[in-house]
Amino acid sequence: xxxxxxxxxxxxxxxxxxxxxxxxxxxxxxxxxxxxxxxxxxxxxxxxxxxxxxxxxxxxxxxxxxxxxxxxxxxxxxxxxxxxxxxxxxxxxxxxxxxxxxxxxxxxxxxxxxxxxxxxxxxxxxxxxxxxxxxxxxxxxxxxxxxxxxxxxxxxxxxxxxxxxxxxxxxxxxxxxxxxxxxxxxxxxxxxxxxxxxxxxxxxxxxxxxxxxxxxxxxxxxxxxxxxxxxxxxxxxxxxxxxxxxxxxxxxxxxxxxxxxxxxxxxxxxxxxxxxxxxxxxxxxxxxxxxxxxxxxxxxxxxxxxxxxxxxxxxxxxxxxxxxxxxxxxxxxxxxxxxxxxxxxxxxxxxxxxxxxxxxxxxxxxxxxxxxxxxxxxxxxxxxxxxxxxxxxxxxxxxxxxxxxxxxxxxxxxxxxxxxxxxxxxxxxxxxxxxxxxxxxxxxxxxxxxxxxxxxxxxxxxxxxxxxxxxxxxxxxxxxxxxxxxxxxxxxxxxxxxxxxxxxxxxxxxxxxxxxxxxxxxxxxxxxxxxxxxxxxxxxxxxxxxxxxxxxxxxxxxxxxxxxxxxxxxxxxxxxxxxxxxxxxxxxxxxxxxxxxxxxxxxxxxxxxxxxxxxxxxxxxxxxxxxxxxxxxxxxxxxxxxxxxxxxxxxxxxxxxxxxxxxxxxxxxxxxxxxxxxxxxxxxxxxxxxxxxxxxxxxxxxxxxxxxxxxxxxxxxxxxxxxxxxxxxxxxxxxxxxxxxxxxxxxxxxxxxxxxxxxxxxxxxxxxxxxxxxxxxxxxxxxxxxxxxxxxxxxx
Numbered sequence: 001x002x003x004x005x006x007x008x009x010x011x012x013x014x015x016x017x018x019x020x021x022x023x024x025x026x027x028x029x030x031x032x033x034x035x036x037x038x039x040x041x042x043x044x045x046x047x048x049x050x051x052x053x054x055x056x057x058x059x060x061x062x063x064x065x066x067x068x069x070x071x072x073x074x075x076x077x078x079x080x081x082x083x084x085x086x087x088x089x090x091x092x093x094x095x096x097x098x099x100x101x102x103x104x105x106x107x108x109x110x111x112x113x114x115x116x117x118x119x120x121x122x123x124x125x126x127x128x129x130x131x132x133x134x135x136x137x138x139x140x141x142x143x144x145x146x147x148x149x150x151x152x153x154x155x156x157x158x159x160x161x162x163x164x165x166x167x168x169x170x171x172x173x174x175x176x177x178x179x180x181x182x183x184x185x186x187x188x189x190x191x192x193x194x195x196x197x198x199x200x201x202x203x204x205x206x207x208x209x210x211x212x213x214x215x216x217x218x219x220x221x222x223x224x225x226x227x228x229x230x231x232x233x234x235x236x237x238x239x240x241x242x243x244x245x246x247x248x249x250x251x252x253x254x255x256x257x258x259x260x261x262x263x264x265x266x267x268x269x270x271x272x273x274x275x276x277x278x279x280x281x282x283x284x285x286x287x288x289x290x291x292x293x294x295x296x297x298x299x300x301x302x303x304x305x306x307x308x309x310x311x312x313x314x315x316x317x318x319x320x321x322x323x324x325x326x327x328x329x330x331x332x333x334x335x336x337x338x339x340x341x342x343x344x345x346x347x348x349x350x351x352x353x354x355x356x357x358x359x360x361x362x363x364x365x366x367x368x369x370x371x372x373x374x375x376x377x378x379x380x381x382x383x384x385x386x387x388x389x390x391x392x393x394x395x396x397x398x399x400x401x402x403x404x405x406x407x408x409x410x411x412x413x414x415x416x417x418x419x420x421x422x423x424x425x426x427x428x429x430x431x432x433x434x435x436x437x438x439x440x441x442x443x444x445x446x447x448x449x450x451x452x453x454x455x456x457x458x459x460x461x462x463x464x465x466x467x468x469x470x471x472x473x474x475x476x477x478x479x480x481x482x483x484x485x486x487x488x489x490x491x492x493x494x495x496x497x498x499x500x501x502x503x504x505x506x507x508x509x510x511x512x513x514x515x516x517x518x519x520x521x522x523x524x525x526x527x528x529x530x531x532x533x534x535x536x537x538x539x540x541x542x543x544x545x546x547x548x549x550x551x552x553x554x555x556x557x558x559x560x561x562x563x564x565x566x567x568x569x570x571x572x573x574x575x576x577x578x579x580x581x582x583x584x585x586x587x588x589x590x591x592x593x594x595x596x597x598x599x600x601x602x603x604x605x606x607x608x609x610x611x612x613x614x615x616x617x618x619x620x621x622x623x624x625x626x627x628x629x630x631x632x633x634x635x636x637x638x639x640x641x642x643x644x645x646x647x648x649x650x651x652x653x654x655x656x657x658x659x660x661x662x663x664x665x666x667x668x669x670x671x672x673x674x675x676x677x678x679x680x681x682x683x684x685x686x687x688x689x690x691x692x693x694x695x696x697x698x699x700x701x702x703x704x705x706x707x708x709x710x711x712x713x714x715x716x717x718x719x720x721x722x723x724x725x726x727x728x729x730x731x732x733x734x735x736x737x738x739x740x741x742x743x744x745x746x747x748x749x750x751x752x753x754x755x756x757x758x759x760x761x762x763x764x765x766x767x768x769x770x771x772x773x774x775x776x777x778x779x780x781x782x783x784x785x786x787x788x789x790x791x792x793x794x795x796x
Contacts, residue, residue, distance in 0.1 A: 035060050035630070036570055041118050042154040042174040043163065044467070045392050045406035046457050047343075055467060055487035055499050056158040057560055057574040057626060066147050068695070068704050069734050070191050070752045070789035072202045072225050073143045074150075075102045078173075079780075080708065080734065083647035083689040084157060084626055089782035090132040091256045091293070092773065094434060095355070098259050098291035098323045099126045099141050101134035104170040105157065106622055106649040106685055107578070109139035111507055111552075113160065113168035116145070116175045117269070117283055119331045119388070120164070122351025125380035125416065127512040129533055129586060129612075132777050133685060135677075136586030136614060138510040141353065142173070144287040144327040146265040148185070148204040149221035151178045157574065157626060159556035161505030162469040162485035165410070165451055169505050169554045169580065177269040177283060181210030181217030184796055191789025194756055198230035198258055198784060215273040222266035229292070230257035230784050238770035244303075245296045246770065247316060254772045255294035255318055257784060263289040278336035287327045292360075295319040295433030297772075303429070305365050312363055312371075319433025322358040333388075341394035341402070349386035354379055357421070359431040366428025378421035378437035382512070386412045401459040406469075410451045416511035418443040418518075435519060440604075443515040443535075449475040449508075463491045473506075477514070478550050481506045489562075497562040499574075505556065509549035509584055513614045519606060532600070532608035533586070539603050541613040544596075545660025545672075550616055555579045571629040578623075579654075582616035585681070588674030588718060595666045617673045618656045620681060624649025638698035648688040653678050670718075679716025679724075684778045686711035686729070702738040702746075707731060710780045715767075723767055725776075727760040732781050748791040756786040 036052040043056045051060055059082060066077040079087035079102065087102040101109035109128075114121040124141035128134050153175050160168040184207030192199040206221035233254035236247050247253040265287035273279045299316045300309050309316070333347030357377035364371045390408040397403050418437055420426070425436025455469035466488040474480040485503035492498070519532045534541040536548055560574035589610040592600075597607040626647045633640040656673040663672070693706035710730050717723035736750030759779040762768040775783035 035062070036564075038152070040154055041176070042115070042172055043156040043158065043160055044457065045455060046404045047392075052562070052564070052570075053465070053489070055465060055489040056156055056501055057499075057558065057572060059155040059157065059628065061153040061155065063147070063150055063152065066150060066153070068706070068736065070189070070750055070787055070791075072147070072189065072200060072223070072227070074145050074147055075100070075142050077147060078102070078142075078153065078155075080706070081691070082155060083645045083691050084649075085155075086133065086685050086689075086780050088133050088778055088780055089258065089784070090777035091258075092254070092296065093128075093130040093132045093777065094293075094295075094321060095126050095323055095357070096128045096130055096132050096134075097293035097321070098261075098289075099124055099143075099325060099355070101128055101132075101137055101139045102142070103133055103685065104155075104173070105576075105578070105624060105647075106651050106687075107170040107580075108137050108583075109134040110137040110167060110510065111169040111580075112139075113164055113166075113172045114140040114142060114175070115164070115172060116285070116329070117177055117331065118174060119283075119347065119349050120384070120386060121175075122329060122353060122384040123382055123510065124325075125353045125355050125382040125512070127380070127510075127516045129516070129518075133680070135680060136513065136584065138512040141325070141327065142175070144265060144289070144325070145175060145285065146204065146221055146223040146267060146287070148187070148206045148223050149177050149267040149269070149285075151176045158501055158558055158576075159485070159503040159505045159554060159578065161483040161554070162453070162471045162503055163455070165471060165473055166506060166508040166551075169507055169552070169556070169578065177267060178206055178208070178219045178221065179217065179269045179271060180208040180219055181214070182208050184208060185793060187791055187793040189789060189791045191787055193230055193784050194786040194788060195230070195232075195784070197228060198787070199228045200789070201226045212272070216271065218268055218270040220266070220268045222264070225261065225263040227258065227261040229255060229260045229294070231255050232257050232775060232783050234768070234771045234774040236770055236772055237765060242299050242301055244299060246299055247297060252772070253297040253316060253318065256773055256775075258782075259291050259293035261289060261291050263287065277338060278334065280332075280334050282330065282332040284330045285328070287325075289323075289325045289327075291323045291325065293321050293323075295321055295359075298432055302432075303365060308365065308369060311369050317361055317363075319362040319431070320360040321434045322360055324356045324358075326354045328352045343392045345390045347388050349384070349388065351384040352382070354381045357434065357436075359425065359434045359436075362432045364424055364427065364429060364431050367424060372424050375425035375431040375436060376422045377425045377431065377434055378441075379417075379419045380512070381415070381417040381419070383415045384412065386410060397458070399458055400461050403456060403458040405454075405456055407454040408452070411448070412450075413446065413448040414511055415446040416443065416515060417445070418516065430519075437518060441517045443517070445511045445515045447475060447477040447511065449473055465489045475508055475551075478508065481551055481553075495564050499560045499562060501556070501558045503556045505554040507552040507554075507584075509551065509614075513584055514549055519608055532605070532611045534611060534613045536613055536615070540600060540605055540611075543599055543603065543662070544611065544613065545662045546613045546615060549584060549614060550582060552583050552616070553581045568632040568634075569629070570631075571627070573625065573627045575625045576623070577621065579619075579621050581619045583618045583620055584614055585617045585673065585677060586614055587612045587617065587672050588670060588677050590668060590670050590672070593667055596668065599666065615657060615672065618678070618681065619654045620651050621654055622649055622651040638696060641695045641697070643693050644691070646688070646690045650687055651682050653681055674718045675721070676716050676718035679714065683714035683716065686713050686780050689780070700740050702740070704734075704736045704750075706734045708734070708781075713778055713780070715776055715778055717767065723764050725763055725767065727776055727779070730757050730759060730781070732757050744795055746791075746793040746795070748793070750789055750791075752787040752789070753781070754786060757781075758785060759783055
């Protein structure tokens with residue numbers, strides 16, 4: 001891994017240091033507003049809607065909650081604050097080991113829309129094709145966003161395609177950035193796992209500056225992070241040592257855990273008031289992440305290459321998969337309003353992600369002893385450009401409050417590219433661990449779409465509010481879609497209210513799902529295979545029975561109860577149902593035979609031991625309930641904040657596509673959608689999760705304790721139910737204590753997973769690759785054990 005400080009890292013370090021100690025040492029942090037009174041901007045166009053008044057379930061995650069544990073990752077922090085969000089930590093899954101997806105309400109990671117300051121965030125160029133949660137998805141990489149930049153996170157747990165367009169089936173995560181013209185912070189974190197590895201260091205901070213006599217402001221933030229790998233691999237317990245991917249009996253050679261990461265991220269959030277009615281705004285973000293994960297161990301006799309490896313890797317070798325993810329975005333716009341109630345917002349949104357792949361500590365067997373040990377494997381790139389216009393108007397219809405009319409339009413263009421690696425990375429047998437993309441695999445795909453929407457929201461009386469929204473979109477590649485939403489809230493009293501929504505939605509197939517093609521190594525039923533992934537429009541996939549992808553369609557309903565029975569106590573309970581038709585999945589890894597490889601050979605493609613392709617393969621129904629409560633107890637010189645949250649959901653595959661007729665003619669007996677893929681959708685995540693937390697705050701001390709119960713989950717084997725395993729529920733305890741010698745300084749010591757909890761071990765030896773992969777990649781809290789950390793923070 002390149003450990004040199006990049007230009008971006010240097011810029012971040014300078015930005016973090018600017019004016020950090022120039023502020024007055026007597027100025028304390030601002031007092032946080034009551035969460036219920038927070039004005040929300042997600043899921044509504046009404047200018048003064050609060051959390052308590054929302055017609056849809058919404059969570060507010062504060063920066064204090066995001067920084068209450070030792071994690072340096074935004075996705076991990078959110079998963080510890082939200083019971084409805086699941087973020088496993090898979091290993092040995094190629095690119096997914098380094099850029100991991102998160103799921104909301106048990107659905108696919110690409111069925112949740114991510115916004116930054118209310119504007120659509122671009123997705124990652126990564127496509128997840130191996131055995132993990134989110135297999136087949138192409139989602140937003142929210143870990144590219146620095147936590148130090150965040151003012152709050154609004155999580156809308158409701159379908160919102162009618163308001164925002166594609167992807168908002170499970171809900172919306174809106175990341176609101178800090179924008180103040182004063183104040184800031186600087187923090188230094190360090191920690192490691194109790195096993196003695198996985199060391200992490202982070203320098204982070206933010207600061208705001210005003211200019212032009214208070215008419216303008218810019219708030220900058222950044223972080224520099226270094227993380228070492230962790231390893232929880234087990235010893236080989238099989239009977240065929242020093243063959244294939246197996247070492248000596250009892251020897252531990254795999255690297256299974258968190259990757260090595262060097263990361264820098266920076267953001268700037270600016271605004272300028274031209275007049276009392278017109279202002280401009282801009283948000284820029286950049287991050288670079290150098291990630292090294294690990295492939296399967298190759299023994300000294302791997303692929304019958306004993307004589308060659310004796311000269312190069314006499315003890316065998318573990319190839320390293322290096323990803324360099326470059327992420328850039330900028331949003332710029334002008335907005336304004338009139339005295340007559342018109343408000344408008346016009347913006348341009350550009351997002352870009354490029355991932356360069358290298359394989360290191362490897363070899364191309366076909367090149368012999370002169371083979372390079374490091375290879376450039378090619379790149380994946382995604383670009384998004386959006387022009388957006390939103391208009392709202394308050395109308396006086398003689399109701400209790402003005403009616404809000406909203407309408408607008410959007411144009412979006414997307415591109416996705418897959419570029420080839422160097423010749424040595426793919427020629428012959430290719431680089432071991434991660435073979436390069438070939439020129440035949442090269443892709444340059446693009447599409448555009450336009451959308452128009454309109455909506456009405458009104459408080460008809462002091463007790464009853466409702467809204468209706470409709471949105472039409474037309475895509476250049478698959479056609480058009482219309483989405484609609486109805487929402488309502490009725491307050492029986494100030495203490496009891498009922499809310500409900502009904503909506504339709506959709507998710508367009510991503511360009512990556514339509515275009516990705518590669519041959520990669522993976523594990524199927526404990527056996528290492530070379531799998532070809534073919535795009536549905538390719539000659540190979542068409543010959544194997546694929547059809548072009550179309551959009552997913554959804555219908556969602558929710559019903560919720562809002563209770564504020566006494567002062568400082570807030571409780572919500574929301575039940576929901578989400579039906580999704582034509583859900584896009586990556587097929588099961590279909591084992592090839594001579595007839596299949598003859599067909600592929602006739603198309604000029606290399607032989608593989610398995611293949612897969614994307615398909616609109618399943619219809620699902622998800623039902624669940626979320627409960628959230630909070631209670632604050634004030635004392636004379638301190639306070640105790642208590643929260644309890646619970647999420648339960650269950651997804652059922654109502655229908656799945658039958659195998660194409662060509663399978664029978666080729667003699668293939670596997671199902672296109674196998675029991676492992678159905679299990680991944682239905683059972684491979686905890687159906688329930690509960691979080692209990694308490695924070696005691698005083699002038700000089702903060703004590704935080706959080707207990708999370710992760711429910712059981714089941715991993716289905718693709719071949720037989722006899723090798724299925726249900727992993728038991730686990731309690732994970734996080735604790736921290738902060739001492740504040742003054743209003744500016746805080747010293748924190750904490751432990752995540754304080755009791756060193758591990759998930760159940762995989763029982764079946766073949767499922768665990770003969771003991772070398774002892775824990776499941778589907779574990780919702782990973783398998784690294786306790787993490788101890790310290791933090792020094794200065795605020796002004």
